[in-house]
Amino acid sequence: MTTGLYADPESARGTLVNQDLLQDAYDAILAAYIPERETPVGVLAAARKAADLADAVWHEAEAEAPAYDCDKGCSWCCHQPAVVTPPEALVLAAWLARERDGHACAALGERLDGHARRAAGLDTAARFADRLPCAFLQDDGACGVYPVRPLQCRAVHSTDAGFCQRLFEEPYTVYPALQDGTLASPFLTLSKVVYTSVQMGLAAVFQERGVACSRLALEPAAAVAVRDPHGTAEHWLAGAGVFDAALWPHGD
Numbered sequence: 001m002t003t004g005l006y007a008d009p010e011s012a013r014g015t016l017v018n019q020d021l022l023q024d025a026y027d028a029i030l031a032a033y034i035p036e037r038e039t040p041v042g043v044l045a046a047a048r049k050a051a052d053l054a055d056a057v058w059h060e061a062e063a064e065a066p067a068y069d070c071d072k073g074c075s076w077c078c079h080q081p082a083v084v085t086p087p088e089a090l091v092l093a094a095w096l097a098r099e100r101d102g103h104a105c106a107a108l109g110e111r112l113d114g115h116a117r118r119a120a121g122l123d124t125a126a127r128f129a130d131r132l133p134c135a136f137l138q139d140d141g142a143c144g145v146y147p148v149r150p151l152q153c154r155a156v157h158s159t160d161a162g163f164c165q166r167l168f169e170e171p172y173t174v175y176p177a178l179q180d181g182t183l184a185s186p187f188l189t190l191s192k193v194v195y196t197s198v199q200m201g202l203a204a205v206f207q208e209r210g211v212a213c214s215r216l217a218l219e220p221a222a223a224v225a226v227r228d229p230h231g232t233a234e235h236w237l238a239g240a241g242v243f244d245a246a247l248w249p250h251g252d
């Protein structure tokens, strides 16, 4: 099984992935994809199955996890770059397009393009420092695409919202200390393992069938997909590099 999500899958699997869950997710997502395989409908079915499965596994597991501070309106973490796979970007775009006509989708694509241009080249610390929120973060601090938010957004749970605020306010001090272990991370490993394992299972379903399932930056990927979710999915399945401009530029 190849996931294509990490340049060094072995190192990623050692810390972030449960192999049994990855395999179970692969099997379940493949079963959802197969009836409509190689079609946009199948891609959306696979992405929805991945989100439903990961949420269900996490809801069962979180009883054993430490209590966390996260709640609606707390959005410090929504000021860092967000990563998606193509199926996740496509299901998000299809959800956005459902209530909009073509002109509105094109206008949204323009807005997302502008946001992506501003975010280009900003790593996590720089994005915090720039105070640039996710394009989907609403003024009330809620996620504007909550039902279809990316798997890695669902994965973030913090035991200390005060730490998240410090990370937002002092990124060049706190983020390196977090990365090198000088500061203890308040982010739950368990939820990260759950959502990353399922995300890798989702990617593997497509990788195994010859469709590139690379990591993408959320906003430029959504900018591409929202203009024509169905056509973008068809071209992606056919091997076109429709998401090349959105390839994840960060090593983390």
Ligand code: SF4
Binding pocket: 077, 078, 079, 082, 134, 135, 136, 137, 138, 142, 143, 144, 145, 146, 149, 150, 153
């Ligand atoms: S998609 Fe939603 S949860 Fe994810 S970073 Fe954006 S606003 Fe936050």
